[in-house]
Amino acid sequence: MSPLEYPIRRFQPTLVAFMCLVALGIYAFVNVPREEDPYFKISAFIISVILPGADPIDIERLVAKPLEDRLAELDDVKSIETSVVDNVAVVVIEFEAFTDAEKKYDEVQRETNALRPSLPGEIARLEIRKFSPALVNTVQFALVSATATYRELEDLARALKDKLKTVEGVRTAESWAYPFRELRIEVDLRRMAELNLTPGVLVDVLKSENSNLPAGTLDLGSRSFTLKTSGSYESLDQVRDTVVASRNGAITRVRDIGKVFWADQPWNYIGRFNGERAVFVTANQKDGFNILKVRDRIATAVAEFEEQVPGRIKLEWGFDQSRNVAHRLNRLSLDLAIAIGLVSITLLPLGVRAAGIVMVTIPLALSFGLASIFFMGFSLNQLTIAGFVLALGLLVDDSIVVVENISRHLRMGYSRAEAALKGTQQIVHAILGCTATLLFAFLPLTVLPATAGKFIRVLPLTVISTILGSLLIALFIIPFIASRVLQPTGGSQGNQVLQRLMGLIERWYRPALEYCLARPRSTAIVAIGGSLIATLLLVPVVGSSLFPKSNSPMFLVKIETPTGSSLAATDTALRFAEEKVAAMPEVKSFFSNLGHGNPKIYYNHLPREDAANYAELFVQLREYSTRGTPKKLDILRQQLNEYPNARISVDEFVNGPPITAPIAVRIVGPDLSSLQTLSREIEKLIRKIPGTRDVDNPLRVSRTNLRLVVDRQKANQLGVPTEVFDQAVRLSVAGIEVGKYKETDGEQYAIVVRTPVGNRPDLSVLDEIRVPSRSGNSLPLSQLARLEFETAPTRIQRFGRERSVTIDADVIGNMNTAKVTANVVRELDRFPWPRGYHYVLGGEAESGTESFSGVGTAAIVALFGIFAVLVIEFGSFKSTLIVLTVVPIGLVGGF
Structure with missing residues (x-):
């Protein structure tokens, strides 16, 4: 008994397989994770360093270059890009796509920690973040109020954040857009000078008193105990009572030279919702969870939390990613209904029963495809949904052919079982060949390299799984159902719908076909040539972009x-x-x-x-x-x-x-002044090219800084060391962080020493600064230094451990991105580049090169695979080439 005959003769196992497939599909649909985007790991990391009060040149020299040099020693580094502005350096390191993201994260963390002691001690924060698509916030709330204090909004935001963290499926939650609190120690520099106390001594004492070093463990009988030392500060009075100096029996405490109190840090992030003052709370989802179920749990938790929100504060659910996912799923359901409707209309000539049999293929094939991606570890997301929608137009083809051929054998007088067997056996090779060509067409997308390959891989795998499912259903399930359900209709000529359709074919299609067959050469030239010309004309109208x-x-x-x-x-x-x-x-x-x-x-x-x-x-x-x-x-x-x-x-x-923009041009060279000049010229060049918009040059405008020039000779004569001078200025302008203060709820806040100035100091603060000297006197800043204006870079960018500047540009509407980029490249190649300077193309051009660099071989293999299948199918090169002519004709339909 052949494999094709078995499901027809032995219906019991076939029926069991049918029900198992349905059950498997239902199980997968219920349990498959639902997300907006596919989850994949990227070996890319962001190192953020904050060095308050430092300009880009200092940060580049002290932080960015040492970090780059250290990280460049790691294996499989693909690129290192750095951006430096005032106070902040951001280094982005990316490794090759084949590397293990977790292992590379450990390596980056190890090298950064090893370098940390040699970096400036004034660094306020050094943070390493993973660039992970999974760390996308699925919800964003706003606590809105025009009258509540930021302290009230902050407390509520922290409470909501903690509430969301307890929800099953939530990875983490964060609060945003309010000034962080700090424990501020405001000191009087004049009083410190009288006590011969320098800022450096004060800072060192506070850091020492707030240290918390574990002393180790001690054994007591059969048990071990952890020995704790003095530990960090536990109350504001402890800070006030800290002894900072003791001379001639006189003890000087912090309370003697300043005040200790809670204060807000300088404003750097302000939020509004629909134009009203607000703070934000976000949460993201763990991998492998159903976003719709997590959303319902969040809604329950938020409803409980909302009961404790005062009336003058509104809790707004501003962003909900699950709505986009639900919309895509609803769209899939609509497409499924449309597909079933179109199939039923198309198959009316074969009869209602034949149409019903073919329509069974759609849910069964989708069940097979959904179960496949579920057990492969993928989620139901925008790409898997797109894959299912794409497969809907392909999965019924095999079943239609099988059912039509079985119907034809029934009309020829065969019994239902014989018609099902002979009808399937007669076209099995054609079905296998057709399915194989479809699979070869999608295979190259499964081997795309780089990040784009990881992102898009689930789409072709979804299509391939669903098509394979439709093949198995067409060869085994459909013949079984047809042998039990299908009946001959309308005699040898079919039912009335089929007869009417054949009449239209004879009246309109047959003469047109005979006309074309009588002129084969002209027909081929017109069809293929016309299709190619129409395609070329439609490309500018439709537009194109890589992503x-x-x-x-x-x-x-x-x-x-x-x-x-x-x-x-x-x-x-x-x-x-x-x-x-x-x-x-x-x-x-x-x-x-x-x-x-x-x-x-x-x-x-x-x-x-x-x-x-x-x-x-x-x-x-x-x-x-x-x-x-x-x-x-x-x-x-x-x-x-x-x-x-x-x-x-x-x-x-x-x-x-x-990518920062569809078009990105990196200008690489050593000198900042020359880079700025070149960037302005390239910016003008790109602006003149048709199709570009929103051209951005970070060095378009120079900036002017204020610089304090110290009279070193005079400072030495008056007994003011340079270090004391710098510390006094830092205390007055930015303040100096000396540690962290931990509240009873576990939250940590910075302890900052500074002089009594506003949150946003202006130029007048310099007139109030007094610098302590060794003699015990405090001297006005103006007596020791003068202000000068100097030109400074607004931003320093680095690419491949070299200085660079990136010019970004967007593309207008439906303009062809590749064509506009080609025009940009042509003008860049004509540009007279100075020696030592060159450009590197970024944006979609760079991403496309990386994404499709390894697909050429796979595409060639796929093309030869399709060609081989057709040759085996038809046994003739000539017939194969004739079939391949549908490719250019099909391009018109695609546009």
Whole structure:
């Protein structure tokens, strides 16, 4: 008994297999994790270093270069990029895609920790973060109030954060957009000078008294006990009573030279929700959990928490990623219903029973595909859903052919069992060949290298699994059902629908076919040539890009004022953007972030660190229209471009690996001044190229810094060491962190020593600074130093351990990104580059090269595989080439 005959003759095992497949599909559908984006690990890490009071040149020399040199010694490093601004250095290191992300994280952490003692001691924070798509916030809340204090909002935000952490499926939660508290010690420099106490001594004493070193363990009888020493500060009075000096029997405590109290750190991140003052709380989901179920648990926890929120504070659920997932799942259900409807209409000529048999293929094949991705460890996300939608148009082909051939044998007079067996056996090779060509077409996508390959791999695997399922169903399940259900209809000519269809074919299609067959050469030339010409004409109309837009109902408005702008100046630009966005009827809500990027809400979105000249709006729409929304956003861009002295861009979310812009040109060279000159020329060059917009040059505008020039000879004569001078200035302007204070709830706050000035010191603070001398006197700063203005770089970028500057540009509407990039490259190649300077292309061009660098061999293998299958199928090269002519004709349908 042949394999094809077995399910027809032995229906019991076939029926059991049928029910098992249904049960497997239901089990997979219920238990498969649901996420918006596929989970995959990336061997890329972000090292953020904050060195308060340092300019970009100092941070580059003291922090960035040592870190780069140390990390470059690791194996399999793909790239190192660094961005340095005032106070902050961000080093991004990426390893080859084949490396183990966890192992590389350990290596980066080990090397960074080994380097830490040689870095400046004034570093306030050194943080290593994984770049993981899984660390995307699935919810973002806003606590909104115009009257509540930030202390009240902070306490509520921390409480909500802790509440969300207890929810099953939540990985972690964070609170944002409020000034962090600090334990401030405000000292009187004049009084310290009278006591002959320098800032350095005070700082050292406080650090020493707040240290908490474990003494070890002691055995007592049969038990071991951990021995604790004095430990860190536990109350403000302990800080006030700290002895900082003792001379001639007189003890000087902190309370004798200053005050100790709670205060807010300087403003660097302000949030608003729909234009109202707010703080934010976010949470992200653990891997392998169903986002819809986690969302329901979060909703329950939030409902309980909302009972303790005062009436003057509103808790707004501003962002919910599960809505996008639910929308995509609903779309899949709609596509499934449409597919079943179209199949039923298409198969009416074969009869209602035949149509019903074929429609069984759709849920069964989807069940097979869903079970396959579930057991392979994938989730139900936007790419698996796209794979299922794509497969819907392919999975019924085999079953249609089988059912039609069985129906034909029934009309020829065979019994149902014989018709099912002979009808299937007659076309089994054709079905296998057709399915094999489809599988070969998708195989190259499974071996794409780099990050893009990891991201997109689940899509072809979904299609391949579903098509394989449809093949098995068409060869074994469909013949079994047909042998039990199908009946001959309409005699040898079929039913009335089929007869009418054949009449139309005879009347219209047959003459056209005979006409074409009589002129084979002309027909081939017109069909193939016309298809190619139509395709070429349609490409500019449709447009192209390597990674398509996500079509999610949300976007970002990024605002950047000139470097050196105050937070207030940036806020003015932000409020202008808020006004324009709020006027759009399509807008549902928006988060405003002043001085910081919005928390991460998309897998390739990299939030910006603290910057006084940066703001960001995260806008959510009521719905996304592929036709209407891009036009509305273009209108918004035009309105925002009216604002002077700020770069305001509207960015839609795009699939694929993270890139700063579709077009990015890195200019590499040693000298900052030359890089700035070249960057301005290249910026003008790119602006002139048709199709570019939102051209950004970080070195377009120079900045001016204030520099204190110390009269060293005079300072030495008056007994003021340079170190004491620097510490006095630092205390007065930025303050010096001397440790952490741990509250009873476990939260830690910085202990900062500074002089009595406002949160945002201005130029007048320099007039109040007095510097202690060895003689016990305090001298005004103006007696020892003078102010000078100097030109300084706004930002220092480094690529491949060399200085660089990156010019970014977006592409207008449906313009062909590849074509615009080619025009940019042509102009760059014509540009007279000075010796020692060159450009490196980034953006989509770089990402595309990386993503498809290894796919050429796989594509060739797939092409030869398809060719071999067709040759085996037809036994003739000529027939194979004739079949392959459908490829250029099919391109027209694709556009």
